[in-house]
Amino acid sequence: MSEANGTAPGGGSDEESQAAEPITLEDLPLRDDLRGRAPYGAPQLEVPVALNTNENPYPPSAALAAALARNVEEAAAGLNRYPDRDATRLRADLAGYLGHGLDGRRVWAANGSNEILQQILQAFGGPGRTAMGFEPSYSMHPVISRVTCTEWTPVERSGGDFDIDPRTAVQAVRRNRPDVVFLTSPNNPTGTALPLETVAAVAEAAPGMVVVDEAYAEFRREGTPSALTLLEDHPRLIVSRTMSKAFALAGARVGYLAAHPAVIDALQLVRLPYHLSAVTQVVAATALEFADELLGQVKQLRQERDALVEWLRANGFAVAASDANFVLFGDFGDRSAIWRGLLERGILVREVGPPHMLRVTVGTAAEMSRFREALLQVSAEHPA
Numbered sequence: 463m464s465e466a467n468g469t470a471p472g473g474g475s476d477e478e479s480q481a482a483e484p485i486t487l488e489d490l491p492l493r494d495d496l497r498g499r500a501p502y503g504a505p506q507l508e509v510p511v512a513l514n515t516n517e518n519p520y521p522p523s524a525a526l527a528a529a530l531a532r533n534v535e536e537a538a539a540g541l542n543r544y545p546d547r548d549a550t551r552l553r554a555d556l557a558g559y560l561g562h563g564l565d566g567r568r569v570w571a572a573n574g575s576n577e578i579l580q581q582i583l584q585a586f587g588g589p590g591r592t593a594m595g596f597e598p599s600y601s602m603h604p605v606i607s608r609v610t611c612t613e614w615t616p617v618e619r620s621g622g623d624f625d626i627d628p629r630t631a632v633q634a635v636r637r638n639r640p641d642v643v644f645l646t647s648p649n650n651p652t653g654t655a656l657p658l659e660t661v662a663a664v665a666e667a668a669p670g671m672v673v674v675d676e677a678y679a680e681f682r683r684e685g686t687p688s689a690l691t692l693l694e695d696h697p698r699l700i701v702s703r704t705m706s707k708a709f710a711l712a713g714a715r716v717g718y719l720a721a722h723p724a725v726i727d728a729l730q731l732v733r734l735p736y737h738l739s740a741v742t743q744v745v746a747a748t749a750l751e752f753a754d755e756l757l758g759q760v761k762q763l764r765q766e767r768d769a770l771v772e773w774l775r776a777n778g779f780a781v782a783a784s785d786a787n788f789v790l791f792g793d794f795g796d797r798s799a800i801w802r803g804l805l806e807r808g809i810l811v812r813e814v815g816p817p818h819m820l821r822v823t824v825g826t827a828a829e830m831s832r833f834r835e836a837l838l839q840v841s842a843e844h845p846a
């Protein structure tokens with residue numbers, strides 16, 4: 463292979479032609495367990511109506527954008543210094559937002575809840591250890607497990623409507639003795655929230671850490687509880703949250719968790735020094751000051767979601783009950799055809815979860831009206 467390059471027009475020394483030799487991933491001394499893997503990626507296509515990654519459709523208000531600019535400008539004057547390594551103010555603010563008697567010592571923050579999950583697995587998973595999850599669920603749980611060399615054990619959701627049957631879950635935990643259990647509630651991509659009894663039963667049976675990924679907590683329906691209420695009695699329980707969805711801050715990368723202070727001591731052993739930039743910290747704290755405004759939009763999205771579920775049912779589609787800002791719907795004989803048909807009409811949804819279903823994020827009222835119109839057209843062209 464190096465011979466071919468040596469004869470390239472223009473010549474050059476041997477060293478130069480060697481440096482120019484094309485290198486592919488295959489040629490690099492990559493870790494064996496990463497060979498042949500594809501990077502995580504929901505398609506990021508430019509479309510008029512993007513309903514594929516569960517983002518909040520409402521951009522920050524002018525008032526929030528102005529406050530962000532002001533506070534970032536102030537922080538900019540100190541950017542020659544490293545940030546507060548412990549993000550003390552932000553953690554206290556997040557604890558205040560969560561309530562439940564939490565304080566900053568029981569909250570930890572990172573660059574998106576994906577980094578939170580990675581730090582959890584770095585501290586509690588790793589070579590020779592296992593993590594368990596109930597599928598279909600968030601695809602990053604197995605991905606981050608693998609990247610941290612933690613063996614992944616999937617268990618099927620066996621309850622009706624994508625629920626987790628607590629007895630099956632406890633049996634699976636007793637049988638496999640995983641070091642980390644992931645419970646996603648409300649679950650992505652199904653929208654299913656877990657009763658507290660299920661979380662508590664798993665937490666009692668689990669020999670290791672139990673992570674409740676509550677990325678969509680703010681979207682749950684009235685009366686659906688949060689696992690935050692269980693923290694007091696379960697020191698190995700972790701509740702992870704994000705500002706990417708309800709707080710409409712996916713671009714800022716802020717995730718956080720609540721847990722026993724000892725858990726946070728453990729995470730400080732694996733976090734990179736100064737992992738959360740001063741800019742990120744001030745952006746997150748500023749957004750928290752606008753919590754009321756942002757949660758008002760969440761209420762609107764919840765109403766839009768409930769209306770969408772009703773409309774889908776009324777029009778003969780199968781729908782999973784949703785406590786999140788998205789809905790899993792079907793049944794399609796050829797879901798790829800439906801996905802493409804919607805895309806041709808400028809609407810991007812996600813081909814994920816059970817093979818006969820699609821996931822649509824709840825957008826603005828105008829976006830959902832375009833979605834409904836397009837779905838009727840496309841599904842008439844492709845009867846199940």
Ligand SMILES: *Cc1c(COP(=O)(O)O)cnc(C)c1O
Binds near residue numbers: 574577646675715
């Ligand atoms: C979107 C999502 C996240 C959020 O990830 P960030 O890194 O905080 O943007 C975490 N968990 C689940 C289940 C999600 O769907």
